[in-house]
Structures are given as C-alpha cells and as structure tokens.
Amino acid sequence: MSDVELVLRSTRVITPEGTRAASVAVAAGKITAVRAHDAEVPPGARLEDFGDDVLLPGLVDTHVHVNDPGRTEWEGFWTATRAAAAGGITTLVDMPLNSLPPTTTVGNLRTKQDVARPKAHIDVGFWGGALPDNVKDLRPLHDAGVFGFKAFLSPSGVDEFPELDQEQLAQSLAEIAGFGGLLIVHAEDPHHLAAAPQKGGSKYADFLASRPRDAEDTAIGNLIAQAKRLDARVHVLHLSSSDALPLIAAAKAEGVRITVETCPHYLTLTAEEVPDGASEFKCCPPIREAANQDLLWQALADGTIDCVVTDHSPSTADLKTDDFATAWGGISGLQLSLPAVWTAARTRGHGLEDVVRWMSTRTARLAGLSQKGAIEAGRDADFAVLAPDETFTVDPARLQHRNRVTAYAGRTLSGVVKSTWLRGERIVADGRFTEPAGQLLVRHP
Secondary structure (H helix, E strand, O other): OOOOOEEEEEEEEEEOOEEEEEEEEEEOOEEEEEEEOOOOOOOOOEEEEOOOOEEEEOEEEEEEOOOOOOOOOOOOHHHHHHHHHHOOEEEEEEOOOOOOOOOOOHHHHHHHHHHHOOOOOOEEEEOEEOOOOOHHHHHHHHHHOOOOEEEEOOOOOOOOOOOOOHHHHHHHHHHHHHOOOEEEEEOOOHHHHHHOOOOOOOOHHHHHHHOOHHHHHHHHHHHHHHHHHHOOEEEEOOOOOHHHHHHHHHHHHHOOOEEEEEOHHHHHOOHHHOOOOOHHHOOOOOOOOHHHHHHHHHHHHHOOOOEEOOOEOOOOHHHOOOOOOOOOOOEOOOOOHHHHHHHHHHHOOOOHHHHHHHHHHHHHHHHOOOOOOOOOOOOEOOEEEEEEEEEEEOOHHHOOOOOOOOOOOOOEEEEEEEEEEEOOEEEEEOOEEOOOOOOEOOOOO
16 A cells, blocks of 8 residues: 555445445546555555545546537537536547547548547537448447447438438447447337427427437337347447337347437426526427436346436537527536436435446446446546535526526526546645546456
C-alpha cells in the first residue's frame, strides 16, 4: 500500500458485493484496494472523507449525441462533457450522427477524435455508423476502435445518415457478426410509421399517435429474427414500447444475443402530463402513458431491460417549435439523469445499488469497458459522490449543456452530486470545474 496516493472514505460505498462502509485506495489513477472504513491511511496518502454521502462508481452513458463538429451550436464536447461531469457521469460514448461528418469512415472518426481530444472533461468513446453504402467501412472502423455500430430502421432526421432496409440490415449485420462486433439499433418500422396518422400541430396526443407502439414492436421482432439467424450481437436503443417486452424476454430465453436500454425520460415522464406545444418533451420513440411506464420499470427489475442511458440529443432552442411534427426530437438529460432516475427509483422500492447496476455496471459491460463501472481493485478510479436525500429544483440556467432546454424544468429531484472524480482526480465539485482531463477511449480486443 506504500504507493497509495489517495484514500476516499465513506460510510456508504457501493461495491459489487453491496453497500458498505469502506476506504478506497487509489494509485496512478486506479483503484488498488477497497478496505475497511477505519483502515489506516498509508503514509503520504491524502484522505478525502465524505461522511455519509454515497460513493458510487462514475456513471457510463453509452448513448449521447454530441454533434461536434458540424452542429456544434447544438452541442459540443466542451459543454456536453461538463454537463456529464456535473451529473456524475465519467464516461460517455458518442453517437455517430448529427455531427458533420458522421462517424461512418475511419477518416471521419479521426476528425471527430481530433475535435474531442482537447475539449473532453470526461472519458469519451465513439460508436461507428452503419449506412446502406458503407459495409466496406465497418471492419476498418472496428479495427480503429469504435465500440460498435449504430443503424436506423426508419429515417434518422438527418439526410447524411440514411436508414437501412431489411436487406441492408442483413448485409451489415452479417459483416459485423463476422468480426464479432455489436450492432445497436434505433428500432421503429418505417411502414408502421407511414401508416400512422400524421396530423402535425401542437397536440401531444396527435404526435404520440404518429409514433405507435407497433412500429417499435415490429422492428424489434425483425431485428430479433435477423440476430437469431446470424448469431449476431444486437442492442435495442431507447425502448419505449412495453408491448415489445414479451418478444425481448422470449428472445433472451432462447439465447438470442440481445440487450436493451431505456432512458430516464421514459421512466420519469408520462404522456398524460406533456402540455400541448411543449416540444422539449419530444423524442422518438415518444414518451408514452403511465401504464406503459410501469411495465418498463418491471422489466428493469426483472432484467428484460438491461440498462438506462440518456439519449442526450439536444438542438438549438429555435428548433424546438410548438409544432410536434416539425420540432427537433430529442431530450437533453446528461446532467439530470442520475437524480431523475434515482427520484423515481426510490419511490418504486429500488436502491442506489440498482441505479448503479443500470447506469454504470451494465453500460460499461455493453461497451466492453472492463476498466469502468465498479468500485473494485483494478478499475479506473472514477467516482461520483452523491447526497441521495438532498433535493433541488431544476433551474435551466444552472445546466451545463449548450442549449438549456429541458423537459425537467421546475421539477424537484432527489440526489445532489457533490463531486465527480476521474482517475483519482476531482474534476468538478460544487459547480467548479477543472480544465479538461478526459481521455479518448477505444475498444480493446
């Protein structure tokens, strides 16, 4: 223990074995040991004692749209990673679209990395994109270190990232399965969307009707069939339809290699409470009814849904018009995801250990980030310090993401992030940030 530089102590440390009073020893950015709470501090080491505040592993958000470069006025790496750090997130994986260029070739990946490197307050990795015409680029991107590949099965909302039809999905999935990669999928069926009523206007009920559950259910069913046929590994993004849960549970029981995420907004917001014209609540697939939400929580509890991620997808405020048909679809949630989920989880009988499993351990596992996601020896010394019983009211002016539009404005949430630590260095505390210290991550074989 003579090389220990830092000891973090709390009466409540969330470890893989449960929550306990402990002292966590850190050296060279890594956790070297989790010891008894009253263990002697090694000579020369600095002690940080958090009392009864909870020490949890830094969150890992595998679904973030940073949009930098190209649409940096929507969001950039400097602002996105500050917002993440303020919310206890120490690692994010950036989506391949909404930036220009999209991350669909190795050259485009290098462009994205060059932009991110000096701006990242937390660690950042990258997904690649699967397009109709870039099957030849998938293996080179995999070899260059992307964590997997995103595909849309319905229009993405930006022209430079077209969707895959079923034949193109099969081609891309076969290629990805051939080198043991992961395909992550926005699963809404375009035919069901085209058949749904498209009224436009300010009524949320009309928007909800335009993105029916059966669009998700059909797309997920088709994806399961393709994954089963090819023995491919697939991941369903931002599940909102509870009707798809039996399909997913059955596929998992059959051994299909499928994982599933949902998002804080599906777990905490309901269609019944969305005001007409309030497009800060617009996302695709949409926020659905309270009864649907109850079933998503049940699926999290039983493991049908694996993890919770933000799908942070911001835009400039002018694109959030009061017409749901034309407003940009996306909810900004990086800074608020932990308190939002914790506030709802505790009312449903879940503990912080569950939240850590959904938002850190399993997301790290999804991306193959074996150095992240848990407080145990050998992992990166990434932490969030949380006062779980303190509350705050969401003030958009206090948010760190670039365009301070939020569906959570005015809500009172439980759980205040007191500080965030990256590889043993405190990167934010009480609203004060260090200079960017994040590293760019690549997938390791």
